[in-house]
Amino acid sequence: MQISYLVIALLLLTGVSYFWGRRRAVSLAKGEHLVVLHSLPSFHGAYVALWCGLPALLLVALWMILEPQIVEAVVINQLPADRAILAISDPNVFKLLLTDIRNLASGNIVSQTIDPALQAAANSYMRYEAISQQALFLVALSMAIVMGSFARTRLSQRFRARNRVEKIARWAMMTASLIAILTTVGIVLSLIFETIRFFDKVPFDEFLFGLKWSPQMAMREDQVGSSGAFGAIPLFAGTFLITLIAMVVAVPIGLFSAIYMSEYAGPTMRSVVKPALEILAGVPTVVYGFFAALTVAPFFRGAGESLGLDVSSESALAAGVVMGIMIIPFISSLSDDVMNAVPQSLRDGSYALGATQSETIKQVILPAALPGIVGAVLLAVSRAIGETMIVVMAAGLAANLTANPLEAVTTVTVQIATLLVGDQEFDSAKTLAAFALGLVLFVITLCLNMVALRVVRKYREKYD
Template identity: 65%
Template sequence: MLQWIFLIGLLALLASAYKIGTGTALGRASATGERLHSLPGYYGAYTVLWAAFPALVLIAIWAILQGGLIEGIIVSELPEKLRVLPENELGLVMNDVRNIAAGAFGTGDDVDPAVKAAAMHLRSLEDMSSWAMLAAALAAAAAGLFLARKRLEPEFRARNQVERIVMWFLMGSSTIAILTTVGIVLSLLFEAWRFFEQIPPLDFLFGLEWSPQTAIRDDQVGSSGAFGAIPVFAGTMLISLLAMMVAAPIGLFAAIYMAEYASPRFRAIVKPVLEILAGIPTVVYGFFAALTMAPFFREMGDLLGFDVASQSALAAGVVMGVMIIPFVSSLSDDVITAVPRSLREGSYGLGATKSETIRKVIIPAALPGIVGSLLLAVSRAIGETMIVVMAAGLSANLTGNPFEAVTTVTVQIVTLLVGDQEFDSAKTLAAFALGLVLFFVTLILNVIALHVVRKYREQYD
């Protein structure tokens, strides 16, 4: 509770820093008769930034260091018999200490008094630390305020300084985005590295058999584990191909109709409706695929004399295709509409019909954007998980037959990591290797997309 009051005090200090900054600058300007270099508000903002920044940095550093330091103190004060325990058992004891300190459980008589004492000490240390942190933050804010106030002469370029701080702030934001990506890639790389220590990369990349069940105990039989990823990737490719065979023509034709033929009123209604398709949760598509489309395809197969599995690549692929139609149609519609009117009139002026104009002038001119929308749809299809989990099955068949059940990379990652899993067996680590390869595939797709778009842009602008 008192911490909240402290925080409110800090905010109040920052608010008053604005007033103080503005007031000081105006006061000094009128005292010397000089004109302020910047608008008064900039002096206020400058003061606020100087008060807030040290306090926030201090809180952040304190929060990072506090845990380790306090734990060190507690461990060093534990009685001899507990302190010499091996690391993982010591960890368990420390868990107890933390839980008791948080008041979670074990305040009864069955607890070791030493642990209890350590817990009490931990709680008091943590209390003290957070008090000290808030006090230090307040002091830092006040010091920053004081230092900034000293610089607020009328000729001081507060506006330029504030602009520069804003730039650093923006740069920091973009850096966070980049660092997150780098972090994810690195964690993928490290985990995949641990996997490849157990399974040779060549076996993984070119193996034709996928059955990731490994023996947990030495005496277990029957689960040898095979980590050939080809069937899994073949499944992904098959389903993505099926999805694109549905989405590319339908999406493109819908886009052409909306952009070129439909009346503005029709377009204004239909385009948002199509975009609703993109807003349906993929789980809903998933059970639509599993419960409606799959039985439909199986019955159709029976009727026509094909043997269609109850969980078929076809059902998953077709439903996924329907899901990504809006990606293709909406983006293609935008690029087609963006083709300059002068090109259309030029073609009409030569006596071309509407469809000739669309085929020979508008589509070629809009091609970079269309290719971009298709590639975006492909990466959506490759990364899509829920529909395939529900409709495509788990068996890793290496097949090109869309009537059979196949599995995909994303489905395997899900099944490998769902539930209680130990994170050091080849089985779970395989998920990271799959993720890594998937990441590279989509990366390469994006690079190709950029290249295609750039090449055509040179030609068509």
């Protein structure tokens, strides 16, 4: 709470310093036309404001990261020697002690009787917190003022404020893009570390090549039916079966509607069909999920019964078909864009040779647009593999190894979801299996995306 006041104060200071720098720039012009200045007054203002605000705010951020650790270490060190040694040697004890101290300090009720040593630690914890916060206020505010004033003294008629502000802006943008990259790296690393822990408990080849998936671990020695088998093959088979069904539905429909939209439809038709397809892309996957589970799956089962077929009520077919419908807009919209990008001159060239419209589409436009279409399909595949909600609701949990679309199968994403839903202990093979599955899934979709981008780039036709 207190920190937020500081941040608000710093932002206000920054705002004020902008006008401060700007006014100085105007006065530097000495009443002449502003053109005598190298940069516009607003750049001078921005330069002063950036020097005033940025370092101080960075300091606050740094403090928020480092301060708790420093204070905690100091407090623990002040505990009676036996406890301190215990705390330093064992991180779990360290955390426990800290929680106690923090609870005491914030006045929460502690279940145990209050230990005088802990009480003292809590008191000093509070004291240090207060001191460091006051120090931060002082340092940050004075830093803002000093830096701002210093920046202001540098202003002159020929001062290149514009170039310097540009440079800072460039750094800011680089930081923004770094955040995205670092987050990805963080996710991948956390997946990898948990996966390594998983492979400590379950052999690598059993996971990758095992044919049986039953992730129940025995909690007690004598528990029944909880052997724990972590063969991922049935899951991936289920995933690919459902993806295949989805693509069988989505590729022809998406492609044909793209061809219709880009080549045959008039402007009015196009202005209706295209937004309608984009609405399809906007339907939340949860909605698709219960559409699949409550409408499509019973329909398939009923239809199967009347044909004398035994269709499971959670069939791969229902999930796959609905997923295919979800993916149609990806394929149609991307393919439509690619086909529209084929230059009109190629169409003209073909028509001028006496080709009909469908001959032109088949022999000129589709080949020219093919790399883009392949890319669209591959992106759709990786989307289908990663899709969770529809399969959670419609595909079932039984890990059957089957190629029959009328049976229930389960997918990687469904298993990840069920493994992590509810209270879990985070060191059992069951929970860690989710990370291993996640990593494999990530690698698969990553490869697909890379291949897709490669294909698009390599076979991109040079039209002219």
